[in-house]
Amino acid sequence: MTPNSLHLWLIPVLPLIGAAINGFLGRRSSRQAVSTIALFFSGAAFAMALWVVSQFSSLQLPYLETLATWFRAGSFQVDFAFYLDQLSLVMLLVVTGVGFLIHVYSVGYMWEEGGFYRFFAYLNLFMFFMLTLILASNYLMMFIGWEGVGLASYLLIGFFFTRDSAAAAGKKAFIVNRIGDFGFLIALFLLIKHFGSLNFVDVFRSVQPLNPETAGAGLLTAIALLMMVGAAGKSAQIPLYVWLPDAMEGPTPVSALIHAATMVTAGVYMVSRSHMIFERAPMALTVVAIIGTLTALFAATIGITQTDIKKVLAYSTISQLGYMFMACGVAAFSAAIFHLMTHAFFKGLLFLAAGSVIHAVGGEQDMGHMGGLRTKIPWTFWTMTAGTVAIAGIPPLAGFFSKDEILWRAYQASWIYWALGLFTAFLTSFYMFRLWFLTFFGEYRGAAEEKHGHGHDTHGGHGHGGVHESPKIMLVPLVILAVLSVIGGWVGVPGSLGGNNRFDKFLGPVFRSTAPVLNAEHVAPGETTPPEQQTEGPEPRTSGTTELLFTGISVTAALLGFALAWFLYLKNPQLPDRIAASLNGLYTAVVHKYYVDEIYSALFVKPLLAVSAQVFWKGIDQNVIDATVDNSADAAREVSDTVRHMQSGNIRSYAGWVAVGAAAVIVYMIWIGTTIR
Amino acid sequence: MVPLSYYLALSGFLFACGVAGFLIKRNIITIFMSIELMLNGVNLSFVAFAAQWNALSGHVFVFFVMVVAAAEAAVGLAIIIAVYRTRETLNVDQVDLLKL
Amino acid sequence: MISLHLILFAAFGLVCVAGAINLLVQRHPINSALSLVVVMGSLAVEYLLLGAEFVAAVQVIVYAGAIMVLFVFVIMLLNAGEEERTKGSTVAMVLGIPGMLVGGVLMAWVLLAHSNTRSVAAGALPGDPQTIGWKLFHEFLLPFEVTSILILIAIMGAVVLASHPDAVQKTSRPQSRKREG
Numbered sequence: 029m030t031p032n033s034l035h036l037w038l039i040p041v042l043p044l045i046g047a048a049i050n051g052f053l054g055r056r057s058s059r060q061a062v063s064t065i066a067l068f069f070s071g072a073a074f075a076m077a078l079w080v081v082s083q084f085s086s087l088q089l090p091y092l093e094t095l096a097t098w099f100r101a102g103s104f105q106v107d108f109a110f111y112l113d114q115l116s117l118v119m120l121l122v123v124t125g126v127g128f129l130i131h132v133y134s135v136g137y138m139w140e141e142g143g144f145y146r147f148f149a150y151l152n153l154f155m156f157f158m159l160t161l162i163l164a165s166n167y168l169m170m171f172i173g174w175e176g177v178g179l180a181s182y183l184l185i186g187f188f189f190t191r192d193s194a195a196a197a198g199k200k201a202f203i204v205n206r207i208g209d210f211g212f213l214i215a216l217f218l219l220i221k222h223f224g225s226l227n228f229v230d231v232f233r234s235v236q237p238l239n240p241e242t243a244g245a246g247l248l249t250a251i252a253l254l255m256m257v258g259a260a261g262k263s264a265q266i267p268l269y270v271w272l273p274d275a276m277e278g279p280t281p282v283s284a285l286i287h288a289a290t291m292v293t294a295g296v297y298m299v300s301r302s303h304m305i306f307e308r309a310p311m312a313l314t315v316v317a318i319i320g321t322l323t324a325l326f327a328a329t330i331g332i333t334q335t336d337i338k339k340v341l342a343y344s345t346i347s348q349l350g351y352m353f354m355a356c357g358v359a360a361f362s363a364a365i366f367h368l369m370t371h372a373f374f375k376g377l378l379f380l381a382a383g384s385v386i387h388a389v390g391g392e393q394d395m396g397h398m399g400g401l402r403t404k405i406p407w408t409f410w411t412m413t414a415g416t417v418a419i420a421g422i423p424p425l426a427g428f429f430s431k432d433e434i435l436w437r438a439y440q441a442s443w444i445y446w447a448l449g450l451f452t453a454f455l456t457s458f459y460m461f462r463l464w465f466l467t468f469f470g471e472y473r474g475a476a477e478e479k480h481g482h483g484h485d486t487h488g489g490h491g492h493g494g495v496h497e498s499p500k501i502m503l504v505p506l507v508i509l510a511v512l513s514v515i516g517g518w519v520g521v522p523g524s525l526g527g528n529n530r531f532d533k534f535l536g537p538v539f540r541s542t543a544p545v546l547n548a549e550h551v552a553p554g555e556t557t558p559p560e561q562q563t564e565g566p567e568p569r570t571s572g573t574t575e576l577l578f579t580g581i582s583v584t585a586a587l588l589g590f591a592l593a594w595f596l597y598l599k600n601p602q603l604p605d606r607i608a609a610s611l612n613g614l615y616t617a618v619v620h621k622y623y624v625d626e627i628y629s630a631l632f633v634k635p636l637l638a639v640s641a642q643v644f645w646k647g648i649d650q651n652v653i654d655a656t657v658d659n660s661a662d663a664a665r666e667v668s669d670t671v672r673h674m675q676s677g678n679i680r681s682y683a684g685w686v687a688v689g690a691a692a693v694i695v696y697m698i699w700i701g702t703t704i705r
Numbered sequence: 706m707v708p709l710s711y712y713l714a715l716s717g718f719l720f721a722c723g724v725a726g727f728l729i730k731r732n733i734i735t736i737f738m739s740i741e742l743m744l745n746g747v748n749l750s751f752v753a754f755a756a757q758w759n760a761l762s763g764h765v766f767v768f769f770v771m772v773v774a775a776a777e778a779a780v781g782l783a784i785i786i787a788v789y790r791t792r793e794t795l796n797v798d799q800v801d802l803l804k805l
Numbered sequence: 806m807i808s809l810h811l812i813l814f815a816a817f818g819l820v821c822v823a824g825a826i827n828l829l830v831q832r833h834p835i836n837s838a839l840s841l842v843v844v845m846g847s848l849a850v851e852y853l854l855l856g857a858e859f860v861a862a863v864q865v866i867v868y869a870g871a872i873m874v875l876f877v878f879v880i881m882l883l884n885a886g887e888e889e890r891t892k893g894s895t896v897a898m899v900l901g902i903p904g905m906l907v908g909g910v911l912m913a914w915v916l917l918a919h920s921n922t923r924s925v926a927a928g929a930l931p932g933d934p935q936t937i938g939w940k941l942f943h944e945f946l947l948p949f950e951v952t953s954i955l956i957l958i959a960i961m962g963a964v965v966l967a968s969h970p971d972a973v974q975k976t977s978r979p980q981s982r983k984r985e986g
Contacts, residue, residue, distance in 0.1 A: 678798060679797045679798075679801070680728065680798065683727055687724050687727065687728055691908045694908050698911055698912070698915050701915075702915065706810060706811075707810055707814045712814075712851070712855070715821060715822075715851070717912045718822060718825070718909065719821060719822075719825055719844070721908065721909040722828070724908075726829050730837075732885060734838075734885055735837050738838060741868075741872065742825060742841060745845060748848070748860075749848060752851075752855050752857045755855075755857070756930045761932060761937065761940055762940065762944070764857050764859065764860050764937055765937060765940050765941060765945050768859075768860065768863060769952055771864070771867050771868060772952045773952065774868070774872065775868075775872055775959075776952075776959035778872045778876070779959045779960070779963040780959050780963050782876070782879045782963070783962065783963040783964075783965075783966035784966055785879065786882070786883065786966070786967045787967060789883050795883060
């Protein structure tokens with residue numbers, strides 16, 4: 029370590045210490061103690077992250093810090109080492125900042141729940157793994173973090189483990205994640221085999237001189253596609269997204285932190301970090317873009333029919349992640365990261381606000397039983413409005429800039445991406461405002477006013493009379509996130525709107541000049557690009573007005589969504605049901621999420637269970653392994669049962685055996701005596 | 706001049722009879738006597754070989770065999786008496802407490 | 806060639822064989838005991854024919870005179886009756902007797918096959934007490950002493966095992982009374 033070491037290792041370790049303290053000692057401690065520990069350590073991680081920011085300009089990038097050698101196998105070596113560059117810094121700030129805010133919120137949200145210490149132990153543990161993932165300097169450390177966040181997700185989804193559905197959801201999340209991890213592992217093996225190392229520095233240095241592979245086959249394409257499988261599992265893309273809606277069984281802060289802001293973005297981070305590999309495998313990039321676009325559209329269509337407030341947000345998350353992958357797929361990595369950041373702000377906000385709403389109505393999650401809440405819970409209402417406007421992509425809030433950037437870059441690759449993305453943006457706006465109207469406007473259709481309702485037991489009702497605002501400790505993070513949702517996009521205002529796109533420039537060194545030549549008309553490698561154009565594929569200068577035009581179109585789409593939602597859910601509340609009834613078959617299919625879960629169950633789960641039961645359990649475990657043990661015991665018993673008859677207690681039979689033995693010895697001696705002569 | 710093998714044949718026959726009695730008889734005392742018969746047969750064999758090889762140790766060994774047989778007879782009969790006291794029978798088939 | 810040695814051997818050999826077979830055949834143990842005495846007596850003569858005078862004398866005195874008397878006493882003490890015809894051990898019947906017969910046949914075969922051993926003269930090796938005594942106290946001193954201890958142990962064992970259970974208690978009661986008092 030250099031003398032001016034940043035001690036990066038402290039950033040993940042601090043939450044780990046918090047997790048250990050709360051995990052081992054929390055059971056007997058008071059809630060105040062537990063929450064203080066949890067907040068202290070996650071806050072300390074955030075403070076360290078800020079300190080790193082302050083030191084950032086004096087660093088040589090990428091900044092590497094090696095802690096110790098983990099293992100060595102021949103020429104292959106893996107260290108506990110950390111890697112810091114602009115990309116890591118952005119992720120670091122997002123994870124520690126939003127994470128800390130959600131910790132604060134959770135203190136209020138979970139105050140009445142059992143297992144308080146366990147929750148914070150798991151939450152801190154999650155922070156540890158996520159920070160390891162982000163700061164890792166080699167793929168294996170990243171994989172540790174990758175697996176670890178999967179574990180933390182499982183533990184937290186199944187937090188209310190006494191409920192069967194929660195336990196099943198946790199299992200489902202972990203198993204589906206595992207499938208993705210398998211792909212990731214194979215990619216790692218390929219990397220080890222062909223590049224002899226998993227360090228980012230070494231791999232990227234080896235990959236850089238390689239040419240982009242032409243259509244299809246090739247090592248880099250294979251690696252990239254396998255990594256995409258892993259990312260699809262972790263970031264809930266087609267076909268491995270099915271776990272995310274079920275993951276809403278967990279407490280709402282968990283959904284906010286893990287399934288909106290941070291864990292599910294790990295896939296995007298991984299793909300961006302490996303951009304050098306992806307850029308040299310155009311077929312893989314295309315696959316990524318297609319998956320992202322389709323997922324975005326697919327999830328948005330499901331989102332418009334859901335009635336559970338958290339499920340709508342879950343599908344919205346899947347859809348927005350699809351946008352990020354679409355961006356990666358057109359090699360617009362900094363746009364993807366930009367959207368990741370703004371998404372963390374507004375989706376985290378939306379989930380936390382939804383939690384506040386649920387808390388207010390005493391545990392009810394069905395929007396059909398909400399309504400007219402805007403006067404009753406004003407703070408929640410206004411913060412949620414900020415989040416909704418942000419996600420819909422209405423300027424000047426954060427979501428507009430990031431989503432617009434993605435759509436613009438997508439158009440440059442292919443208009444199909446742009447068209448589908450635009451339609452999805454319309455749907456996004458529609459279902460988010462639908463949620464907004466159903467929850468906050470109209471008549472209150474719930475039961476919390478009349479009695480102490482306790483509808484859903486996700487967050488059990490606790491008998492405060494009536495609909496009430498959440499405590500301040502829950503509202504402050506909401507407000508902070510709302511502010512960030514408003515101003516967070518202003519670091520990325522594109523040139524066409526008069527801004528400077530500082531975000532893109534900041535991430536430029538990560539993604540630029542390491543990319544191969546993609547299109548002939550752009551700058552050839554070796555030439556330095558002018559400072560104002562430092563993006564990974566420089567923007568063509570001639571499209572300033574086109575860009576403005578497209579911006580206008582996307583804003584229009586967002587406003588159309590708002591208008592449709594207003595029409596259907598505020599003006600004519602009976603209309604949606606009539607439309608649903610007339611489109612019966614299609615509507616039923618969408619409401620049932622296109623029966624994907626049922627298809628998976630029939631195609632994969634049931635045959636696997638059958639094989640497990642018949643072949644492995646009955647066939648091998650019972651009939652081979654158990655049988656071997658049982659039969660050897662039986663054999664021992666049979667043999668001893670037979671031999672036992674020698675011990676008859678009958679002296680004369682003993683005498684008989686003695687005589688037989690003596691005769692045998694005599695015969696033997698005679699034989700010896702006569703043959704040795 | 707009697708060939709040595711005749712003595713040995715006699716000795717073997719006595720031994721065989723002892724084994725036969727040992728196996729056939731049911732009375733404990735008779736079984737014990739068959740054991741004594743076996744020992745006698747062996748003694749004859751010892752003396753015969755001692756005569757052939759001109760080694761007096763054969764006689765000495767016979768002496769020791771007899772001493773041991775005497776000790777064994779004393780103790781064995783004492784045991785038989787003790788068994789008779791508890792079992793009230795001299796039939797060896799009925800002394801089967803060692804059965805599993 | 807027929808010599809007195811051979812005739813004597815054959816005669817007393819026959820007596821031995823007859824006694825042995827009678828031991829097997831008789832049902833009452835006392836008859837078996839007396840047959841055994843006959844066997845021992847004729848064996849003593851055989852020993853004499855081989856020149857083992859000391860052994861012959863000891864055979865008669867110790868074996869026939871003491872051990873067999875002991876046997877007869879026990880038979881009388883226990884009032885042993887005739888054997889009943891009960892079912893014996895199958896193993897003994899099936900394996901033992903054939904085994905013994907096989908052993909006997911094998912031995913006979915071996916002996917006849919290798920009967921080029923020379924003959925033993927009558928009184929070939931004089932085993933007078935003096936020589937045997939000398940051997941006992943010089944070469945075989947250790948076994949001699951050990952067997953004397955063995956006899957001591959046998960005496961103690963026989964006394965303890967055969968004594969009446971009450972008798973043991975009677976001897977220990979006075980001591981316990983002394984302790985209580």
